[in-house]
Amino acid sequence: MRAREIGKLPSSANYEAVVIGASAGGFKAVAAIFDAVPLEFALPVLLVQHLHHDDDGAFAAHLAAVSKLPVIEPCDKEPIVGGHMYIAPAGYHMLVEQNGIIALSTEEKVNWSRPSIDMLFESAARMWGERVTALILSGASSDGTAGIQAIRAAGGLTIAQKPDTAEHPFMPQTAIDSGAVDEVLTIEEIIARITGLRPAIPRRERKK
Amino acid sequence: MTSTKNQKPEFEAIEIDLLLEAIFRRYGYDFRSYARASIERRIRLFLSASGCSSISGMIPKVIHDKEFFSRLVRYFSVSVTEMFRDPSVYRVVREKVVPLLKTWPHIKIWLAGCATGEEVYSLAILLKEEGLYERATIYATDFSDEALACAREGIYDLAKLQDATRNYQKAGGKRSFSEYYLARYDAATMDASLKGKIVFSSHNLAMDGVFGDMHLIFCRNVLIYFNRDLQNRALTLFTDSLVHGGYLCLGTKETLQFTDVSHCYDVVDGKARIYKKGICHES
Numbered sequence: 001m002r003a004r005e006i007g008k009l010p011s012s013a014n015y016e017a018v019v020i021g022a023s024a025g026g027f028k029a030v031a032a033i034f035d036a037v038p039l040e041f042a043l044p045v046l047l048v049q050h051l052h053h054d055d056d057g058a059f060a061a062h063l064a065a066v067s068k069l070p071v072i073e074p075c076d077k078e079p080i081v082g083g084h085m086y087i088a089p090a091g092y093h094m095l096v097e098q099n100g101i102i103a104l105s106t107e108e109k110v111n112w113s114r115p116s117i118d119m120l121f122e123s124a125a126r127m128w129g130e131r132v133t134a135l136i137l138s139g140a141s142s143d144g145t146a147g148i149q150a151i152r153a154a155g156g157l158t159i160a161q162k163p164d165t166a167e168h169p170f171m172p173q174t175a176i177d178s179g180a181v182d183e184v185l186t187i188e189e190i191i192a193r194i195t196g197l198r199p200a201i202p203r204r205e206r207k208k
Numbered sequence: 209m210t211s212t213k214n215q216k217p218e219f220e221a222i223e224i225d226l227l228l229e230a231i232f233r234r235y236g237y238d239f240r241s242y243a244r245a246s247i248e249r250r251i252r253l254f255l256s257a258s259g260c261s262s263i264s265g266m267i268p269k270v271i272h273d274k275e276f277f278s279r280l281v282r283y284f285s286v287s288v289t290e291m292f293r294d295p296s297v298y299r300v301v302r303e304k305v306v307p308l309l310k311t312w313p314h315i316k317i318w319l320a321g322c323a324t325g326e327e328v329y330s331l332a333i334l335l336k337e338e339g340l341y342e343r344a345t346i347y348a349t350d351f352s353d354e355a356l357a358c359a360r361e362g363i364y365d366l367a368k369l370q371d372a373t374r375n376y377q378k379a380g381g382k383r384s385f386s387e388y389y390l391a392r393y394d395a396a397t398m399d400a401s402l403k404g405k406i407v408f409s410s411h412n413l414a415m416d417g418v419f420g421d422m423h424l425i426f427c428r429n430v431l432i433y434f435n436r437d438l439q440n441r442a443l444t445l446f447t448d449s450l451v452h453g454g455y456l457c458l459g460t461k462e463t464l465q466f467t468d469v470s471h472c473y474d475v476v477d478g479k480a481r482i483y484k485k486g487i488c489h490e491s
């Protein structure tokens with residue numbers, strides 16, 4: 001993977017979405033991010049956190065309690081709205097469709113995971129190209145690395161949690177080793193970075 | 209990296225459109241209205257296993273080589289399923305649907321997209337325990353002949369039945385799950401008494417017609433593979449197939465909310481996605 005040219009750093013770019021992948025030990029990091037994202041945040045956030053098969057929306061409920069923005073465990077064909085946080089339900093892959101809706105799928109596991117971070121990231125790369133930011137957080141899995149590469153190849157911004165600040169460094173480290181990560185940041189730095197992203201589209205009226 | 213990996217997405221979209229069109233015109237199987245992100249991914253998976261160098265390179269093979277086409281269709285039909293999947297749904301069926309089913313002298317049930325049959329045996333067990341099995345006919349359909357053949361056989365990996373036993377208990381099972389199958393070596397054969405009232409047949413929700421006078425339709429985790437148009441087609445088919453007051457049960461992440469038929473149903477249980485057909489109010 002080539003290094004990005006200086007001056008073409010995506011800091012000046014505009015974004016349409018943030019996608020996040022987290023696995024073992026990712027829960028605290030995810031909760032910290034959801035807690036910190038301000039009410040004015042204009043982009044949709046889509047999260048795959050590897051969950052126990054039996055999770056019955058409890059994880060989403062917990063995040064909803066800390067987040068200022070609406071947290072949704074989406075149904076299939078749910079429209080994606082700016083300023084909403086979408087969490088892949090346990091047992092389903094979550095993908096982005098070209099017409100800006102969420103597609104769920106019970107296809108076979110990818111990297112022993114369903115939902116799989118790669119599935120979300122690869123579809124997000126196709127949908128948003130350079131206008132998406134991807135975060136890879138704590139985990140003991142190698143899920144997400146192929147996804148990070150796809151996002152990077154499409155020109156999007158890729159960020160990994162600094163491995164020595166992650167409860168499980170393996171997943172962000174694997175992504176970094178692939179050469180496709182633009183920035184390696186602590187959770188505090190990640191929060192500052194994503195809340196500072198410039199939206200490509202004015203935020204749509206939020207539905208009550 | 210393969211040549212297709214670096215190419216422009218617009219070009220790939222053209223190749224995929226042409227491939228799906230070729231399949232439709234040659235074999236009548238309509239995958240043009242499947243959920244796009246998933247079908248594209250499955251085509252890419254098949255491509256890397258196929259030995260072809262590009263998606264458009266698969267088109268002549270699909271047209272002229274029926275065996276190649278069958279292999280591709282196997283990639284398209286995702287048949288992941290399990291016994292008593294989402295156990296709480298079966299509990300709700302027992303509590304909220306069974307009492308009304310009991311008011312009909314004969315009940316017809318359509319299980320659309322039955323895959324390898326785990327779901328239909330689960331339902332048969334529930335009906336037995338509720339004393340409804342003898343007056344029921346269950347039509348179990350799928351468009352995959354291979355999946356239907358497994359469903360008819362009703363033989364499953366014994367290792368998988370551990371999860372099934374756990375699910376059965378969570379689903380409100382009243383007996384010992386081992387009464388329903390015969391274990392031999394590492395395979396479990398579902399009890400023959402579960403099969404008597406099940407009619408297996410091939411039915412394609414994208415092309416085929418109505419099954420009349422159903423009291424309950426189960427169609428779980430099938431609609432998520434369709435785009436909105438095809439979902440609406442299938443749901444209209446279900447609405448036309450149900451008796452007034454009949455029940456429709458979808459997958460736990462499928463909803464009528466974004467569809468054409470939402471105004472024809474009352475919600476019986478939001479979480480279990482169970483709906484009851486009423487009069488279609490104009491919205």
Ligand SMILES: C[S@@+](CC[C@H](N)C(=O)[O-])C[C@H]1O[C@@H](n2cnc3c(N)ncnc32)[C@H](O)[C@@H]1O
Pocket residue numbers: 106285286287288289290293320321322323324327349350351352355411412413414427428429430433459
């Ligand atoms: C994921 S399985 C669902 C199995 C089961 N209903 C469950 O929820 O566990 C999806 C099934 O839908 C079937 N299917 C896909 N497209 C179909 C179509 N057009 N008509 C009928 N069945 C279809 C597939 O062959 C597959 O067996």
